[in-house]
Amino acid sequence: MNVEAELKAWNFQVLMLVQAMLGAITPNFRMVVLSREGDVWVIRFYLERCVEDDVDEIEDIICQYTAYQSSDLKCKSEVLVSNVRLPSLSGADRVVYRRKE
Known part of the structure; x- marks a missing residue:
């Protein structure tokens, strides 16, 4: 894939993730990172505490994010809880959200 097409793909994925997160982020969210492992988009959610409502919001974010995509999108999400x-x-990762700490 050429550099311009790769940049367009990244920008599209960041935009779709931002759209999916609108109104879903709570103070418990520390950071959201988009990365790519081969042909799989990986979304990592960093939470301060394990809060069931936030885990439900993450499921909704992923559902909305994938709804914006074509059917051949490969993605996975990870929830990491820590303070x-x-x-x-790495330089290949994109921080889509990060709270001030």
């Missing part, structure tokens, strides 16, 4: 320092990310 330790947020990890450093």
Whole structure:
């Protein structure tokens, strides 16, 4: 894939994730990161505490995110719960949301 097409793909995925997250983020969300592993888009949600309502919101976000996509989209999500320092990310990852800490 050429650089321009790759950039368009990333920008589209970031936009769709931001749209899916509108109104769903609570103060418990620390960071949301979009990355790509081969042909799979990976969305990592970092929460401070395990709150059932936030886990339900994440399920809704993923449902909305995939609804914006074509049927051949491959994606997975991960929920990481911790109040330790947020990890450093590789240059290939995109921070879509990060609260001030």
